[in-house]
Amino acid sequence: MAASGSLDNYPNTGEFPSDGVSIRSAATMVLLDDRPDLHVLALHRTELSTFVAGHTLFPGGSLEPDDRAFFWRLCVRGRKLEDVDKSLGVGPGSVAFWVAAIRETLEEVGVAIGCSASLVPHREDLASGRSRLSDLIDLGIGLDIEEIYPVARWVTPMGQVKRYDTQFFVTRLPVGAVPVADGVEAVSLQWIRPIDAIDQWKAGELTMISPTVSIFQRLSGYRDSAEVISAVSGASNALRERVRIVDESQSLVLFPEDPDYLAQGTREALGWVWMPPFKHSLP
Secondary structure (H helix, E strand, C coil): CCCEECCCCCCCHHHCCCCCCCEEEEEEEEEEEECCCEEEEEEEECCCCCCCCCCEECCEEECCHHHHCCHHHHHEECCCHHHHHHHCCCCCCCHHHHHHHHHHHHHHHCCCCCCCHHHHHHHHHHHHCCCCHHHHCCCCCCEECCCCEEEEEEECCCCCCCEEEEEEEEEECCCCCCCCCCCCCEEEEEEECHHHHHHHHHCCCCCCCHHHHHHHHHHCCCCCHHHHHHHHCCCCCCCEEEEEECCCCCCCCECCCCCCCCCCCCEEEEEEECCCCCCCCCC
């Protein structure tokens, strides 16, 4: 596949090479806040996890049956459903990825995105399956997804115990929200500058997989959340840029504009990133 391109020939989940491990649909939320400069919420995953144990990453997880319920097509607001279905390039029902990202953020860090903060006390019931998000949302009020922007897609390579086809979203932390780790999936959390995350990863102080590294790389040039939102809000129809790597999780991700993008020893990753790098204007 070309280094970058439109949604033409954009692969569906079933079209990726298989080693017998099923690929699950998943969604991840990248939360931004100004403290006072740009910071990103990063979680430390439990060492007991069967996938990326002990890694630094963002809130997220697999889509659940309720995320795909027809209910969401009746109550989501802020975006036209036809635009939602087109925006990810993976076909009808794409709103489920937004719903899953919202639900996982509520469960793992206790932050309600696009819905009332009154849902936060229900986070444990949602995580345990005692409640469904659709049971907690007032149909008349709905779920607002306008300020949640898709920015990347990554698929876990073969050779892993679990594989995911994950859509990455970016949004601002709601005013007054205070993230708190659930103590189960996320044992701790921190607000970190993107460039500091990259530096700590290089120093071996953080463990991250390539999708997480790529998001921090893209965000490292931005000064505040307003710059990020301004850039990603116009990127919905941007070219899907397939990234390259040298070693999975061991080297920086290479984007098409990088001089070493096609250098010997690099290879295509199962990752597409359409969050643009920030270019500061000259004074």
